[in-house]
Structures are given as structure tokens and as C-alpha cells.
Amino acid sequence: MFDFIKFVDQYPTPSLSIDSLEGGIVKYFNERRSIINDMMKKICNRYGLKLMYMDMHNKKLLKKQEI
Numbered sequence: 001m002f003d004f005i006k007f008v009d010q011y012p013t014p015s016l017s018i019d020s021l022e023g024g025i026v027k028y029f030n031e032r033r034s035i036i037n038d039m040m041k042k043i044c045n046r047y048g049l050k051l052m053y054m055d056m057h058n059k060k061l062l063k064k065q066e067i
Helices: 002-010 018-031 038-047 050-066
Strands: none
Touching: 002 018, 002 038, 018 038, 018 050, 038 050
């Protein structure tokens, strides 16, 4: 997935960009129950993925409440 994101970033088009894919990227990671790691945080910061950042932050809060 990270290679795909880098590829789209290198060759964006009017109909395909990181911004237009953000919702799908969040859905992808949620469906696979991906563990939040440093690479995901870097991607959020680099590409300004606010939805993904908020989703990761909310997951952290939910885990803390479960403990």
C-alpha cells in the first residue's frame, strides 16, 4: 500500500490523487485492522491526510478505554 501511495504522489492526475483517495485509504487500513505504525504517521503528515490521522487517533483512544 505504501508503494502505491508513493506512486500516486509521483504521478498525480486530475482524477487520481492522494486527496481523492484518502477515504479509500482509510477504509483499506480499517478493513485490514492495520496496526498504527511510524510509516502510517509519516504518510499522514506528508500528505496531510486528516481523515486518516483522526481515525488513527480515535483508535488509540478506544484502545486506552478498553484497558
